[in-house]
Amino acid sequence: MAVNKAFRPVKRFFLGGARDFRERNIFHQLALSAFLAWVGLGSDGLSSSCYGPAEAFKALQGHPTLGIFVAIGTGITILIIAASYSHIIELFPHGGGGYLVASKLLSPEMGVISGSALLIDYILTITISIASGADAIFSFLPISLIDYKIWFAVFGVGLLLLLNLRGIKEAVMPLVPVFLLFVATHLIVIIYAVITHFANFGIVYHETGRELTSSFNTLGVFGVLFLVLKAYSLGAGTFTGIEAVSNGLPVLRDPKVETAKKTMKYMAISLSLTVMGLMLAYILFDVRDTPGKTMNAILFEGITSSWGGYSGVAFVWVTLFSEAVLLFIAAQTGFLDGPRVLANMALDKWLPTRFAMLSDRLVTEKGILVMGFASLIMMLASHGSVDFLIVLYSINVFITFTLSQLGMVKHWWEKRNTEKRWLRKLMINGIGLTLTTFILISVLILKFNEGGWMTILITGLLVMGAFYIKNHYNKTEHILKRLDVIVEAAVLSGSDVHDRESDQSSPAPMYDPKGKTAAILVNGFNGLGLHTLFSVFRLFGNNYKNYVFVEIGSIDAGNFKGADEIDNLGSFVRNETSKYMDYMKDHGHYADAYFSIGTDVVDEVNKLVPVITEKFPDIVFFGGQLVFSRESLMDRWLHNYTVFAIQQNLYLHGIPFIILPIKV
Numbered sequence: 001m002a003v004n005k006a007f008r009p010v011k012r013f014f015l016g017g018a019r020d021f022r023e024r025n026i027f028h029q030l031a032l033s034a035f036l037a038w039v040g041l042g043s044d045g046l047s048s049s050c051y052g053p054a055e056a057f058k059a060l061q062g063h064p065t066l067g068i069f070v071a072i073g074t075g076i077t078i079l080i081i082a083a084s085y086s087h088i089i090e091l092f093p094h095g096g097g098g099y100l101v102a103s104k105l106l107s108p109e110m111g112v113i114s115g116s117a118l119l120i121d122y123i124l125t126i127t128i129s130i131a132s133g134a135d136a137i138f139s140f141l142p143i144s145l146i147d148y149k150i151w152f153a154v155f156g157v158g159l160l161l162l163l164n165l166r167g168i169k170e171a172v173m174p175l176v177p178v179f180l181l182f183v184a185t186h187l188i189v190i191i192y193a194v195i196t197h198f199a200n201f202g203i204v205y206h207e208t209g210r211e212l213t214s215s216f217n218t219l220g221v222f223g224v225l226f227l228v229l230k231a232y233s234l235g236a237g238t239f240t241g242i243e244a245v246s247n248g249l250p251v252l253r254d255p256k257v258e259t260a261k262k263t264m265k266y267m268a269i270s271l272s273l274t275v276m277g278l279m280l281a282y283i284l285f286d287v288r289d290t291p292g293k294t295m296n297a298i299l300f301e302g303i304t305s306s307w308g309g310y311s312g313v314a315f316v317w318v319t320l321f322s323e324a325v326l327l328f329i330a331a332q333t334g335f336l337d338g339p340r341v342l343a344n345m346a347l348d349k350w351l352p353t354r355f356a357m358l359s360d361r362l363v364t365e366k367g368i369l370v371m372g373f374a375s376l377i378m379m380l381a382s383h384g385s386v387d388f389l390i391v392l393y394s395i396n397v398f399i400t401f402t403l404s405q406l407g408m409v410k411h412w413w414e415k416r417n418t419e420k421r422w423l424r425k426l427m428i429n430g431i432g433l434t435l436t437t438f439i440l441i442s443v444l445i446l447k448f449n450e451g452g453w454m455t456i457l458i459t460g461l462l463v464m465g466a467f468y469i470k471n472h473y474n475k476t477e478h479i480l481k482r483l484d485v486i487v488e489a490a491v492l493s494g495s496d497v498h499d500r501e502s503d504q505s506s507p508a509p510m511y512d513p514k515g516k517t518a519a520i521l522v523n524g525f526n527g528l529g530l531h532t533l534f535s536v537f538r539l540f541g542n543n544y545k546n547y548v549f550v551e552i553g554s555i556d557a558g559n560f561k562g563a564d565e566i567d568n569l570g571s572f573v574r575n576e577t578s579k580y581m582d583y584m585k586d587h588g589h590y591a592d593a594y595f596s597i598g599t600d601v602v603d604e605v606n607k608l609v610p611v612i613t614e615k616f617p618d619i620v621f622f623g624g625q626l627v628f629s630r631e632s633l634m635d636r637w638l639h640n641y642t643v644f645a646i647q648q649n650l651y652l653h654g655i656p657f658i659i660l661p662i663k664v
Contacts, residue, residue, distance in 0.1 A: 033253050034262040037245065039179045039329065041337070042267035044125060044241030045078075046182070047330035049274040050323050051132050051386055054295035056235025057282050060227060063219070064283050065211040070231045071279035074238055075272040077435050081242050081401065082268035084432035087408060087425055088246045089260045098243055098400035099341055105407030108348070112470075115345050116462040117399040118247070120455065122338030124393040125240070126331040126375040130156040131384040132294075133327030136320045139297035153384045154376060156328055161372035164335040165365060179329055182322035183270065189319065190277030192303060197284045233442035236394040238275055241330065242267065243400060247337040296323060334375070339367025349473040350466040352638050391447040392455040398440035399459070405433035472638060476626075480527065509590040515545025517616035521605070521623040521643065522551050525579040528662060532624035533580070535660045546590050546616055549580040552604045553597035570597050592616075602645045613655065620656045623647070627661040 056070050092100055098118050103111025134153040138146060216224055245264050252259040285302045287295055300319050304312030346355035355367050382388050412419065412426040444452055518536050522529035536544065553573040577593035584591035594612055598604040613619055623643040647657040
């Protein structure tokens, strides 16, 4: 613990001091308004305009005017998917997104597949966004510096990791000015491209018609249709990020549903206009793919080439800088929503429960670390290649899209007799299901041999791991249920004592200030706590005159949803400890209880110990610990060993602590 104490000032310097969850307005302070949510969550979608349209345009293979159809189809698809996710927001106002939708509306197993796909998707969101941001910046730097691009990207991941460990708002607020700069510069580019060609509209119209006719003559109707659909599918990266708002509802300001729908509207309109505008600008300025530069960089250079002086160069620099930073902001979505999915799956026991725990900064610290380090590994393994990463990226997001739309279609069909507007909602989600399924199948077929198989493999391994973990927790829970017989026996014995006391009055047990005291750590009035209590009696008989029960209510991602939830947790803990006191009183023993709630059980126990020892100086602490007959590394990873950390802390203060094994 000496190392921990020495490390705390460093942690406080980089991450900030602990937040007080007891403040009534803490949730309002931490929550995001619709505008900040547009920056923090919507930026994932908007930033995809930096690479999605370019991937689609490059797939047209010398028939750029066909991009008009791709642009229109892409814009309509964005609006349809956004509308369908607004229905998900209404139906699941507490968030959960694709994981919760598939779990509740299809099956828990489908939920695991959707959740696992989302987790990989959010890791790739961080990786591809920062890699694309690095591409944007290095597109305008000398080619001799290209070797430093990967290390710049690695630094970007590390910086965002640090910001998110500090907290959500701390990670979003500094990025607002650059986000607005991106919107402004790209709006200027699109408007400029249209205005400069508007005077020659007749010539542009005639030339476009001639090129379309040439494409139809060369490829045929079906060839054109195939090429347009191929480009539309390969530009699927454009649609990523639309689901982020429904996943991130818990971090939005009340009323959450209205805030989320407003955020979704901002994102859908800004993304569809930006994507269609950029693809139109590619056509108008005859942009061609050039190695070492992004399509947007080539477009910006083409637009500013006639400006003269330094104004054009400065504008390109500023615009590319805004793209790079927006892509870094988009990576923020992975840090916001990825740990949330991890926590939701952990609460359902598909992943280790520690991923649902909060740090003293009230963030899911372990989830943030997992997302950050997984992204670093992916960045180094892929060498920051956007072309490779986008293949992995678009497959997984459409697995979640498809399962979510399927769940919603099933839901509206089942509610057709009770929901007045069921048909309209069914049609929106049905169209969304058709589009997302088509894109998923197309991308899988077209990109399977180029790395698509790797996404399926990684996601499949994660799904298998989740089923293994769930099976382990289920087995442990089944074994622990045998201990609940102790609770039933304790309740029955308590009622027998009450019956006898009604016949003859007996004096209430008195506090003995000089008597030996047994302090027992419990976690609810359950078989584990009673087993520990009875073990104390079995080992030490009536050696102890006073009994103290200590319980800490752990605040995690499941109950950190509002002041009422925190109050309910406190009431629950108080009620559980009072049951132990009543039981001991019924059996003629003096008992007291101390409880607290917090994000760190060890810290909360440390705060209570001085108060307890002041009243009970001759005290020994006891804690029960599960012991597996064949303990494996997985057992240690999946189960809580907090009791050992508490024991070490108390030893440093000279307070005895005995761990009583509970074999399962």
